[in-house]
Amino acid sequence: MSSVPPSYRGHWYPVEVLSHCAKFGQAYANGLRRRRPRPGGKWHLDEVFIKISGVQKYLWRAVDQDGNVLDILVQNRRDEAAARRFFRRLMKKTRSVPRVIVTDKLRSYGAAHGEVMHSVEHSSHKGLNNRAENSHQPTRQRERAMKGFRSVGAAQRFLSTFSGISPHLRPHRHLMTASQHRAEMTIRLAIWDQITSAASQPTTA
Template sequence: MISFKGSHYPNDVILYAVFFYVRYAVSYRDLEEILADRGVHVDHATLNRWVVKYASQIASEAQKRKTRTGRSWRMDETYIKVKGQWMYLYRALDKQGQTLDFMLSETRDEAAATRFFRQTIVNNGWPDKVVIDKSGANKAGLDNKNIELILHGWYWLIEVLQVKYLNNLIEQDHRFIKKITRPMKGFKSVEAATATLAGIETAHMIRKGQLGTTKLSAFQQFAALAG
């Protein structure tokens, strides 16, 4: 359960503000006006603190509670501007388009790719097949995981396919993330970017029906992750 200890606002107000920001293409000042129209007066700096504090915690719960994902993966990166510099958002889906995992990285290299595949495997289990682009770094990251399997005496390896057109699914999926981040015009810190992107990915997972509680509204599903 997420703690709201010390907050001067009701929990549902905080959760609504965080959800609205990560689900819709608004700036903090836009959200400040939207909430004021509903009788909730909170400044944009406080809204920022709420997102940074709670979005990652909610995303962690979403990873634990999401429905089972497939073992045929699609992996790719997109670009996110942080402190005026481009960083890399690693993302992976299964072949049905369900979100597997995501990771923000300052680098796009073998070490980052290996770290991302390690994280994704921990959260989703081992894949049978992974489709990637022509990136040598991503191929090296998967080769490292296959080496681990060999060293542990496994008799099967991850099949790696470097076929660009097969990755259209995840390239299209990037568009939702970019649509939400565009009004934000970049992030001022890695911490803020990481938390906000985790919240955006969680809202996107809910939109896809990955929490399996379709009788609840999207906001109710998001709020339930905090309980």
């Protein structure tokens, strides 16, 4: 049975879906990620601060040129060691190396790039990184709605699930006509039904 209510008319947001599938959320997100094409060759990286129990942490995010979220990581700092850790995690998780990375002017990126991705082109310019910055907006909305996160682990788990499901159920509506949007959502909801049905099946010993 689908986790999306039959009354869906294109106005449900992924977090509302997540509230109905908290038990299987990560499995759903993993299933959707496996169906995505390989990431593009241009990666946009950015970091923003978030408050966890009143303490400032940093959320690192990477998206490709199509806006697909490649990975997120909550860390205590945004220094060279943190950037290096994120670079290595990205390449391990995606099993690929980009053609170019785009970041803001944070010096930690340049230092880590020289050590971990020295063969990759690096563009550092505030105005070039809007794609990664825009990708933070849904997270900010959830952070406000949830009145912050209670622990690093809880934030990492929720945001990992959220970033896996949210893009699937939120296509770029502003780039589509109404009929195109309906057709696209029909396809995406059919995929969602397949993912949720498979993930919710009881496992046998």
